[in-house]
Amino acid sequence: MSFLRNLINGISLGSVYAIIALGYTMVYGIAKMLNFAHGDVIMVGAYVVFVAMSNTMPAVPAVLLSIVICTGLGILIERIAYRPLRNASSPLAVLITAIGVSYLLQNLALLIFGSNPKSFASVVNVPDLKLAGGKLTITGETIVTIVASLVIVFALTAFINKTKPGQAMVAVSEDQGAAKLMGINVNGTIALTFAIGSGLAAIAGVLLCSAYPQLTPYTGSMPGIKAFVAAVFGGIGSIPGAMIGGILLGVIEIFGKAYISSQMADAIVFAVLIIVLLVKPTGILGRQIQEKV
Amino acid sequence: MKKGLSKTTRSNIGTFLIVIIAYIVCEILLATGTMSSGLEGLLVPCCYYIILSVALNLVVGYLGELSLGHAGFMCVGAFSSAFFTRAVQNIITNQTVRFILAILIGAAVAALFGFLIGIPVLRLKGDYLAIVTLAFGEIIKNLVNVMYIGRDSSGWHISLKDQISLHLAADGEMILSGPQGIGRIPKESSFTAGFILVLITLFIVMRLTNSRDGRAIMSIRDNRIAAESIGINITKYKLMAFTVSAALAGVGGVLYAHNLATLTATSKNFGYNMSIMFLVYVVLGGIGSLRGSVIAPVVLNLLLDFFLRQIQLIGDNPVIGFISDNRMLIYAIVLIAVMLVTWNPTMREKRAALFSKSRRGEAE
Numbered sequence: 001m002s003f004l005r006n007l008i009n010g011i012s013l014g015s016v017y018a019i020i021a022l023g024y025t026m027v028y029g030i031a032k033m034l035n036f037a038h039g040d041v042i043m044v045g046a047y048v049v050f051v052a053m054s055n056t057m058p059a060v061p062a063v064l065l066s067i068v069i070c071t072g073l074g075i076l077i078e079r080i081a082y083r084p085l086r087n088a089s090s091p092l093a094v095l096i097t098a099i100g101v102s103y104l105l106q107n108l109a110l111l112i113f114g115s116n117p118k119s120f121a122s123v124v125n126v127p128d129l130k131l132a133g134g135k136l137t138i139t140g141e142t143i144v145t146i147v148a149s150l151v152i153v154f155a156l157t158a159f160i161n162k163t164k165p166g167q168a169m170v171a172v173s174e175d176q177g178a179a180k181l182m183g184i185n186v187n188g189t190i191a192l193t194f195a196i197g198s199g200l201a202a203i204a205g206v207l208l209c210s211a212y213p214q215l216t217p218y219t220g221s222m223p224g225i226k227a228f229v230a231a232v233f234g235g236i237g238s239i240p241g242a243m244i245g246g247i248l249l250g251v252i253e254i255f256g257k258a259y260i261s262s263q264m265a266d267a268i269v270f271a272v273l274i275i276v277l278l279v280k281p282t283g284i285l286g287r288q289i290q291e292k293v
Numbered sequence: 294m295k296k297g298l299s300k301t302t303r304s305n306i307g308t309f310l311i312v313i314i315a316y317i318v319c320e321i322l323l324a325t326g327t328m329s330s331g332l333e334g335l336l337v338p339c340c341y342y343i344i345l346s347v348a349l350n351l352v353v354g355y356l357g358e359l360s361l362g363h364a365g366f367m368c369v370g371a372f373s374s375a376f377f378t379r380a381v382q383n384i385i386t387n388q389t390v391r392f393i394l395a396i397l398i399g400a401a402v403a404a405l406f407g408f409l410i411g412i413p414v415l416r417l418k419g420d421y422l423a424i425v426t427l428a429f430g431e432i433i434k435n436l437v438n439v440m441y442i443g444r445d446s447s448g449w450h451i452s453l454k455d456q457i458s459l460h461l462a463a464d465g466e467m468i469l470s471g472p473q474g475i476g477r478i479p480k481e482s483s484f485t486a487g488f489i490l491v492l493i494t495l496f497i498v499m500r501l502t503n504s505r506d507g508r509a510i511m512s513i514r515d516n517r518i519a520a521e522s523i524g525i526n527i528t529k530y531k532l533m534a535f536t537v538s539a540a541l542a543g544v545g546g547v548l549y550a551h552n553l554a555t556l557t558a559t560s561k562n563f564g565y566n567m568s569i570m571f572l573v574y575v576v577l578g579g580i581g582s583l584r585g586s587v588i589a590p591v592v593l594n595l596l597l598d599f600f601l602r603q604i605q606l607i608g609d610n611p612v613i614g615f616i617s618d619n620r621m622l623i624y625a626i627v628l629i630a631v632m633l634v635t636w637n638p639t640m641r642e643k644r645a646a647l648f649s650k651s652r653r654g655e656a657e
Contacts, residue, residue, distance in 0.1 A: 034420040081629055084637040092359050093636035095423060096576055097629055099361075099569055104625035111619055221565075228424055261453070267435035270428030277421060278413045 001135050006258045007251065012142040012211065014250020015149035019204040020227030021234065021242035022156060023197030029237035030173045030193045031086070036098035037077060038201055039224015040105035045070045045202030046209040046219060047109060050118055059123040066202045074198025075191050077101055082194075083187065102221070109217035117216045120209040145207045152200065153243045160239070165192055173237065222266070226253070229273040235286025244284055305499045308584040312495065315591070316488045323484075331602075335595050337552045340487025341367075341545040342590035344494045346574040347583055348541035351498050353572070354581030355507065356534040357514030359423040362410070363542045364567035365430030366403045368558055370543025371550035372437055374399035375475045378551065379468050380444075382479070392481040396490070396547045403543020406433075407536045415531040427565050437558040442469040474557030475550075482552040490548060491587070494541050498583060501537060510534045573624050576631055593624075 020042060027035045045066045052062035081101050085094040126140030160166035171179040172189045180186050208223060209215050226249060234245025249269060256268035276283060298306070319336060322328040345363055352360045374395040385391045406429075414425045441452045445465030452458045456470055469475050501507045509530045512520040521527055550556045560566070574593065578585025601617045604610060616623055634640055 084633055087638050088636040090357060092353065092357065093632055095359055095420060096572065097632040099572065100625050100628035100632065103569060103621065104629065107619065107622035107625055111622060225427065261439060263439050264435055267432040270432050273428050274413065274425060277425060
């Protein structure tokens with residue numbers, strides 16, 4: 001029974017990683033950059049809900065507000081910090097700027113909210129599910145998290161395959177220059193990608209803090225990095241890959257915590273990354289990209 | 294007439310002179326007692342910050358890759374050397390010999406880790422290296438925190454669980470005790486030792502970057518495919534730069550460890566924020582500028598502290614108070630601003646146009 005409980009906890013945590021990893025993988029696939037600030041957008045999203053709900057706003061509007069604010073934040077970051085450097089001579093430039101943005105968001109949150117952890121009230125209002133005569137409890141948070149991640153993956157896949165803006169994203173990720181010649185608004189498409197990724201980050205932040213109700217300015221940074229590991233694991237640039245990678249990573253982390261050593265859980269997650277890069281650098285569902293001279 | 298020294302050599306000698314003059318000034322201030330004890334305590338940290346920034350600049354500025362794990366290499370160097378010092382404390386009594394050996398061991402172990410972590414990753418592209426080095430730093434920090442090593446008359450005991458499971462005899466002593474780290478480290482770091490290590494670090498990096506190997510490393514940065522096509526072994530040179538950088542970071546760690554009585558691995562000192570701190574020094578000093586990597590840590594630690602204190606002495610100024618309380622916030626903004634101004638292609642063109650205009654103006 002404890003095995004099942006750990007498995008469910010792992011899938012639940014993994015679903016959060018998957019939602020974050022989707023944002024990473026889309027941005028990486030389309031803008032070809034590692035958005036280090038993504039994890040901190042999660043934290044911003046959680047703080048928005050925290051503030052809104054402490055001012056007696058109901059849960060659903062609070063979450064919607066958080067999505068709107070994070071979407072705006074994502075577009076703003078892309079416009080101010082990343083777009084001017086997109087054609088810089090060194091690929092390091094935008095990476096270092098992204099680290100700067102991540103640092104800035106953390107320290108702004110530190111300035112506004114202080115370093116004391118805030119206890120986050122769960123936004124989920126779904127009753128716990130009791131199975132096997134009450135021996136196995138699946139919390140409402142878990143159910144909502146898993147359902148939300150599945151809905152998001154299907155919606156995103158449909159969006160990318162069935163709509164014009166989605167197809168524009170595919171085109172931009174294949175070849176920016178050619179996409180521009182076909183009349184695709186490359187800047188707009190990349191901004192849209194950041195918007196979607198950041199909106200997802202807000203959802204992930206709320207779900208993460210509902211399951212682990214401690215909110216600090218650093219809440220987002222570790223899950224953000226782990227979600228990147230998940231995106232690499234699943235094959236960066238691939239949406240189903242992000243889902244699979246996220247869930248596998250969540251299960252590995254919880255099992256590592258339960259059966260190996262609770263202090264070593266993070267180390268195990270990162271060891272997974274190094275092993276994946278050694279054995280199959282493209283990840284589970286990734287494609288080999290041929291470099292053109 | 295013999296042509297004067299080359300431009301790089303002159304610039305390098307200039308950097309050495311700056312370091313030496315700064316050392317002499319500090320020594321004079323110390324001897325006359327003008328320097329406050331707070332600032333005096335920052336001298337050794339400044340030395341290891343400089344070593345770390347120069348080491349990181351070798352990777353970021355010359356190799357063109359991003360490492361976010363230099364705090365991890367520092368951690369490796371710190372723990373291996375502190376462990377060595379504690380282990381041979383009663384065997385080698387000469388402090389200088391022991392410290393030199395500790396430095397060599399710290400550098401060697403960090404280099405080994407740099408080499409091991411470099412093999413799988415350096416074949417991949419930039420972003421992966423950043424995230425894997427970050428992961429490495431976290432793994433090292435985690436590992437150190439679960440290791441327990443002690444010894445007694447029957448030999449060494451190692452455990453990954455806790456102190457009790459070591460089953461030490463009554464005469465045994467703990468050397469590394471998990472989250473409590475390594476205690477009772479003799480304080481062997483001094484400002485002079487730090488100064489000498491800074492000089493050695495600068496010498497190594499300058500020699501490397503001005504050599505045939507160094508030019509090969511820079512050619513990889515400028516155009517990997519072109520470098521490969523003229524027969525440069527990419528993996529070899531990347532590994533070389535990365536390993537040297539890791540070894541130097543390890544030396545910084547040795548200096549750090551022997552400046553403390555108790556060495557622990559927390560996210561504050563060896564976490565990923567520390568690696569970013571070094572990156573801030575490198576970027577603000579100037580990517581690829583060794584002199585900048587020397588100056589930035591000194592300015593951001595020693596001089597900034599000095600001036601903020603002086604201004605606070607005159608009167609409580611809310612702006613200055615805000616700056617000294619939220620230094621990281623300011624650093625982040627400056628980091629983004631510096632990157633946007635110096636790396637933006639349009640800004641670069643404008644700046645180039647401006648300079649060429651003023652130069653033309655001079656010529657006329």
